[in-house]
Amino acid sequence: MSEPASPRRDLLGGAITVAAIVMFVGTGSAALSMIVSNYLAGKGGNDQTLVIALLLNVALILFGWRRHRDLTREVTERAAAEERATILASKDPLTGFLNRRSLAEEGAAMVVRADRRHKAVALMMLDLDHFKTVNDMHGHTVGDSLLRAVADEIADALPDMALAARFGGDEFACSMLFDPSNPDSVERVAERLVSRMSQPFHIEGLHLTITASVGIARSDANCPTIDALLRAADIALYAAKNAGRNRHAWFDVSMERELQERNELEGSLRAAIPRGEIVPYFDQQIDMTTGRLTGFEVLARWEHPARGLIEAEHFVPIAEETGMIADLSMTVMRGAFAAARDWHPALTLAVNVSPWQLKDAWLAQKIIKLLTETGFPPNRLEVEITESALFENMALAQSVVGSLKNQGIKLALDDFGTGYSSLAHLRALPFDRIKIDKSFVMSINQNPESAAIVNAITRLGDSLNLSITAEGIEDKATEERLRSLGCARGQGHAFGRPLSASNARRLLAERRLLAAAQAEAVDGPVTSQRLAG
Numbered sequence: 001m002s003e004p005a006s007p008r009r010d011l012l013g014g015a016i017t018v019a020a021i022v023m024f025v026g027t028g029s030a031a032l033s034m035i036v037s038n039y040l041a042g043k044g045g046n047d048q049t050l051v052i053a054l055l056l057n058v059a060l061i062l063f064g065w066r067r068h069r070d071l072t073r074e075v076t077e078r079a080a081a082e083e084r085a086t087i088l089a090s091k092d093p094l095t096g097f098l099n100r101r102s103l104a105e106e107g108a109a110m111v112v113r114a115d116r117r118h119k120a121v122a123l124m125m126l127d128l129d130h131f132k133t134v135n136d137m138h139g140h141t142v143g144d145s146l147l148r149a150v151a152d153e154i155a156d157a158l159p160d161m162a163l164a165a166r167f168g169g170d171e172f173a174c175s176m177l178f179d180p181s182n183p184d185s186v187e188r189v190a191e192r193l194v195s196r197m198s199q200p201f202h203i204e205g206l207h208l209t210i211t212a213s214v215g216i217a218r219s220d221a222n223c224p225t226i227d228a229l230l231r232a233a234d235i236a237l238y239a240a241k242n243a244g245r246n247r248h249a250w251f252d253v254s255m256e257r258e259l260q261e262r263n264e265l266e267g268s269l270r271a272a273i274p275r276g277e278i279v280p281y282f283d284q285q286i287d288m289t290t291g292r293l294t295g296f297e298v299l300a301r302w303e304h305p306a307r308g309l310i311e312a313e314h315f316v317p318i319a320e321e322t323g324m325i326a327d328l329s330m331t332v333m334r335g336a337f338a339a340a341r342d343w344h345p346a347l348t349l350a351v352n353v354s355p356w357q358l359k360d361a362w363l364a365q366k367i368i369k370l371l372t373e374t375g376f377p378p379n380r381l382e383v384e385i386t387e388s389a390l391f392e393n394m395a396l397a398q399s400v401v402g403s404l405k406n407q408g409i410k411l412a413l414d415d416f417g418t419g420y421s422s423l424a425h426l427r428a429l430p431f432d433r434i435k436i437d438k439s440f441v442m443s444i445n446q447n448p449e450s451a452a453i454v455n456a457i458t459r460l461g462d463s464l465n466l467s468i469t470a471e472g473i474e475d476k477a478t479e480e481r482l483r484s485l486g487c488a489r490g491q492g493h494a495f496g497r498p499l500s501a502s503n504a505r506r507l508l509a510e511r512r513l514l515a516a517a518q519a520e521a522v523d524g525p526v527t528s529q530r531l532a533g
Contacts, residue, residue, distance in 0.1 A: 092165070092166040094144060094147055094148065094151075094166070095147060095148055095151035095166050096151070097151060097154075097164045097165050097166045097172070098163060098164065098165040098166075099165060099166070099167070100165065100167045100168075100173075102165065103163060103165035103173055103175070103226075104226055104227070104230075106163055107121070107123070107163060107175050107226040107229070107230075108225070108226045110163065110175055110177065110226075111219055111224070111225065111226055111229075113177070114177055114219060117177075119177045119178065119179060119180070120177070120178055120179075120180040120218050120219045120220040121175055121176070121177060121178075121218070121219040121229065122175065122176055122177075122178050122183070122186040122216060122217070122218050122219075123173065123174070123175045123216070123217050123218075123219075123223075123226075123229040123230065123232075123233045124173065124174045124175070124186075124189070124190060124193070124214050124215070124216050124233060124248075125171070125172075125173050125214065125215045125216075125230075125233040125234050125236070125237040126154070126171070126172040126173070126174070126193060126197075126212050126213070126214045126237075127170060127171050127172075127212065127213050127214075127237055127241070128150065128170035128197065128210050128211075128212055129210060129211040129212060129213055129241075129245045129246060130209075130210050130211065131143070131146070131169075131170035131210055132170075133388070134146060134208055134210065138206060138208075141204075142203055142204055142206065142208075145203045145204060146201055146203050146208055146210075147166075147170065149201050149203060150170075150172070150197065150201075151164070151166065151172070153193075153196045153197070154172060154174065154193065157189055157192045157193050157196065158174055158176060158189065159176055159185075159189070161176075161177070162174060162175065162176035162177075163175045163176070173230070173233070174189075175229070176189070178218075180218075180220045183218065186216060186218075187248075190214050190216055190248040191248065193212060193214055193248075194211075194212055194213075194214055194246065194247060194248055197210060197211055197212035198210075198211045198212070198246055211245055211246035212246070213237055213240040213241045213245045213246065213247060213248070213249075214237065214240060214247070214248035214249070215232075215233045215234060215235065215236030215237030215238070215239065215240055215248070215249055215251065216233060216236055216248060216249070216250045216251065217229045217230075217232035217233040217236060217250075217251040218250075218251075221251070222253075223251075232251040232256075233251060235251055235255045235256055235259055236249045236250060236251035236255060237249070238255075238259065239251075239255045239258070262318065265314070265315060265318060266318050266322055268304070269302075269315055269318060269319060269322075269324060269328075270322075270324065272302060272304070273324060273327050273328050273331055274327075276331070277302055277303050277304065277305070278300055278301070278302055278303075278328055278331055278332060279300075279301055279302075279303055279332070279335055279500070279501070280298045280299070280300065280301075280332050280333075280335045280336035280339065280501060281298070281299045281300070281301045281498040281499060281500055281501075282296035282297070282298060282299070282336070282340075282498060282499045282500075282501070282504040283296055283297040283298075283299055283491050283492075283498040283499075284296055284491060284495045284496050284499075285297060285348075285350070285469065285489060285490070285491045286489065286490055286491065286495045287488060287489055288479060288482065288483050288487065288488060288489065288490050289483070289488050293347065293511075293513075294346075294347070294348065294489060295347045295348030295349060295350065295380075295382075296340075296347070296348075296349055296350070296499075296504065297349075297350040297351075297352075297384075297491060298332060298333070298336040298349055298350065298351045298352075299312060299498050300312045300315075300316060300328065300329075300332045301498075301500075302314075302315055316328070316354075320354055320355075320356050323356075325354045325356050325357060326356070326357055326360065329351075329352075329353070329354060329357060330366065330370065332351075333351055333367065333370055334370050334373075334374060335501065336349055336351065336501075337349070337370055337371060337374035337375075337376035338374045338376075339501040339504070339505065340376060340380075341374055341375045341376045341377075342514055342515035343508055343513060343514060343515070344508070344513040344514070344515075345377070345380065347380065347508075347513065348380050348381070348382055348410075349376075349380060349381055349382065350381075350382040350383075350384055350412060351381065351382070351383055351384065352384045352386075352414065353383055353384065353385055353389070354389070355386060355388055355389035358385065358389045358390075358393075358396070358397055358400060359393065359396065360400075361396060361399065361400070363400050364399075364400045364401075364403030364404050365403070367381075367383070367404065367409075368403070368404075368407055371407075378407040378408045378409050379408040379409075379410075381409045381410070382409070382410040382411070382412050382432070382433065383401075383404055383409055383410070383411055383412070384412045384413075384414040384435065385397070385401075385411065385412070385413060385414060385429075386413075386414045386415050387413065387414075387415065387416065390428075390429070394428060397429065398428065398429060401429050401430065405430055410432040410433065411429065411430060411431050411432050411433070412431065412432065412433040412434070412435055412469070413426070413429075413431050413433070413434050413435065414435045415435065415437040416434045416435060416436055416437065416457060426464060426466070431466060432466065432467060433466060433467040433468070433469060434457060434460070434461050434466050434467070434468050434469070435468075435469045435470075435471055436454055436457050436458075436468065436469070436470045436471065436487070437471065437472075438470075438471040438472020438492070439472075440453050440454050441454065441470045441471060441472045441473060441478060441482070441490075441492075442472045442474060442478070444478060444481050444482070445477055445478060445481055451481070451485075454470070454482070454485055454487070455485050458485050458486045458487050459486075462486065467488070467489065468486075468487050468488065468489065469487075469489040469490065469491065470482050470487045470489070470490040470491075470492075471490075471491055471492060472491075472492050473490045473491065473492030473493075473494045473495070474492055474493050474494055475494055476494060478492075478494065479494055
């Protein structure tokens, strides 16, 4: 209702001003002339009507001028507000980059210009790796400052006339024209972006380390529209992340097929969990001083009816991304507990807890419920937590771990050395064991730095009275090197492949390490020999 009234007010104010000026021209000159003449002649008795008309005319002119000034200011403010609204509608307020809608509009125009000039458009999707960890550790204010610094680096890396956008969170997009016969120019920009993002950022007195993954698509490779470019670059970004992050990848059609296969795998996984196709496998853990079998780590395997046995690395990340990890993990745990409840009481089971599961305040109660239902002793269970999981919510992690420890369940810090290794974690949570990541173990005889890290972790465990387990032992030479460094427990293919529940049971039966076999056996001294096999 207010908008139509405004033009009417403007028209009325303008009419009054014009009328006042006309009246002043018509009456003002005569009235002023008479008044001045009478004053100079010393006469009084000016015509009161003319004087009043003159004063009224002056008042109307002043009113019109004031109204004109107010309207001018209102128009200026309205124009500024409209400009701000336009900017907010088209720009990201944090970085000043374009938003998704504006990039789509300006990118479409860029594609048209490229066709006209016989050029091509390259569109890059950039996503920051581990940005969420920075936000969780240091807060959103530091995170926002980091995003602004990243935007500055992106702007510096791009050529003139390129477009840059932020789609929200830590996702950016850039588009630029290039000569189709010389894609190296795009390659150099992508390499510069990846390289710069891997260097430390100095934000508010902090040294922050992140990396970036970049997906690239080009308009002359079956991506003739901005929408096709965005979709293809997003698929390439997903491929870059899957390849290990901190890199760039050009889109090709094989990536689309892989994504389709991944989506099909996701659909199959949703049906596989309730059907019981996800089963526990058991990886032997050995005391390398005595050769004794001490327990098993539980691994998830998918017994796919068409593809055969699928290892965890191919489906667990999908389960984590889609929220299926909790059901999957509980299914595997239930199967492992049920299979191992009548094994030798000295044999332990180690189970992995996903960072996603550690967000569940009821996780401890769910695990305890499984132990009760399956009859597996809590003191034979060891729960493994990765370092990265602790950054999500340390207070919640402490609560969950406290409930588990109260039941006699042991706790291991998994993949130590690969994440944000900190003594604070070892002090904050009552760990019983440190597990050295296999990336260090597998290169211990080739890489002096890996050997130094393993040695340091082993000494740290000794000083804190924490047991050490080395993962990924592939051969006897690695086993001997670890033994010389004082690492007592290990697991890996050097001790055998992971076993299904039936094969693990067969192995233990041969060594008379099942409850039924022990009931028949003579007690005592031979137990350790049976464990050693």
